[in-house]
Amino acid sequence: MKSVLTAAVVAASLAAGGAFAEGKTHYVAIHVDENDPQVMNMALNNVVNVSKYYESVGDEVVIEVVAYGPGLNMFIPGKSPVEHRISAMSLELDNLSFAACGNTHRKMSEKAGKEIELMSEADMVTSGVVRLIELQENGYAYVRP
Template identity: 65%
Template sequence: MRFTPIVAALALSATAAFAEGKTHHVAIHVDQNDPQVMNMALNNAQNVASYYAEQGDEVVIEMVAYGPGLTMFVADKSPVADRIAAMSLELDNISFQGCGNTLKGMEKKTGGPVTLLDEVTVTPSGVVRLIELQEQGYAYVRP
């Protein structure tokens, strides 16, 4: 079988693109104040990152917590604070988003500021953030 220059160029281009790998996007939803569920979410993130790394692919992971799940991101209450810190250092492609609406509610209830883990960025609304991520093509995971 003979390849024309165009077919040969396309084949070479496809091979080069495959060698570079693909970038996957994953949104992980946490809405429970349950260390077991949070650890499952962190395991999911770790397993996804490991799997795609073995495939030669990239993965971008965004973990979004709201409602009771935001407690997993509260500095003096999180039973997984050390694990989140370690994963943030280990994985360049993971981020943690905390719901601003939930945070305001917590602060109103406690009558003072609530400090989140250093690795957490506040997003105005956790639910809206999950919607936006799905509209951008992120796969949705809820442990």
């Protein structure tokens, strides 16, 4: 079915006198705000499935996983139930990045009485919510597993 649709799109584009541009780039923001291994694994499954799909149709995809609130546990070494998956996926997927909420991190650190370490794969942003807003304003599709 996919190849029939792709062929139809190409034919329609050529018939209309347009050039068919293959290799579109898609942008996806995935939101994690729960300290739930199922939710975290679902988010990472979404990353893998979306990456494989777009690769199979000749497109590219840029994915950012944004975690805040209880979801920030996803990026805490020794505490994250998906720590090894994140490390492996970071090495395998050039199109994937991780954003950790600075507000949540500051509050967790204050509560713990020490600086909470985050996985090296996660980049700190000022606010997870603001990061999601910025990504959506820049054309990212929003996914919440």
